[in-house]
Amino acid sequence: MSKITVNGIEYEIAPEQEDMSLLAYLRDELDLTGTKNGCSEGTCGACTVLVNNKAIRSCRFKLSKALEGEVLTIEGLIREDGSLHPLQQAFIDAGAVQCGFCTPGMIMQALDLLHKNPEPDRETIRKAMRGNLCRCTGYQTIVDAVQLASKRMMTPYPPYGGS
Ligand code: FES
Numbered sequence: 001m002s003k004i005t006v007n008g009i010e011y012e013i014a015p016e017q018e019d020m021s022l023l024a025y026l027r028d029e030l031d032l033t034g035t036k037n038g039c040s041e042g043t044c045g046a047c048t049v050l051v052n053n054k055a056i057r058s059c060r061f062k063l064s065k066a067l068e069g070e071v072l073t074i075e076g077l078i079r080e081d082g083s084l085h086p087l088q089q090a091f092i093d094a095g096a097v098q099c100g101f102c103t104p105g106m107i108m109q110a111l112d113l114l115h116k117n118p119e120p121d122r123e124t125i126r127k128a129m130r131g132n133l134c135r136c137t138g139y140q141t142i143v144d145a146v147q148l149a150s151k152r153m154m155t156p157y158p159p160y161g162g163s
C-alpha cells in the first residue's frame with residue numbers, strides 16, 4: 001500500500017483514494033480543515049499547502065502525486081510546545097488576518113517564499129503572493145506580516161509576541 005506523510009505523521013493510502021484531490025483528502029479524510037476550498041479551480045490560493053517543501057494548490061493536485069512525499073499544512077506549523085510559527089504570529093501582530101479564510105493559504109505560500117529567500121523585499125513578497133487572492137484587498141498588512149516574520153526568523157529566539 002502507498003504511504004503519505006502529513007505534518008510528520010505517516011498514513012496508508014488505498015488505491016481507490018489515489019484519484020481524489022489532496023485538498024479533499026486533507027479535509028475529508030484527515031479532518032485537517034485549516035486548508036480551505038475557495039474556488040476548486042486553482043485560482044485563489046486558499047488551498048495552498050507544501051508538498052516536499054514546495055507550495056502547491058491542493059484543490060488541483062491529485063493525491064497520487066503526493067504519494068511517498070511529505071505534506072505540510074497550516075496545522076503542522078504549530079510547534080511542539082503549542083506556540084505559533086513566526087509566520088502565524090506575524091500575521092496576527094501585523095493585523096493581516098482579515099477575513100481569515102484565505103490566511104492559511106497565504107501563510108503556506110509565504111513559508112515557501114521564506115524558504116527560498118529568507119529576506120525578501122516588499123516587491124518580491126508582493127510578486128510571490130499575487131496568486132493568493134484577498135477580496136478585502138488588505139495586501140499592505142499581508143506584506144507587513146511576511147516582512148515581520150522574515151525579521152523574526154533571522155534570529156534564533158525571536159520575541160514572537162512583540163515586534
Ligand atoms: S481552492 Fe484551490 S486555488 Fe482556490
Ligand code: FES
Nearest residue numbers: 098099134135136
Ligand atoms: S483576508 Fe481573506 S479575503 Fe482578504
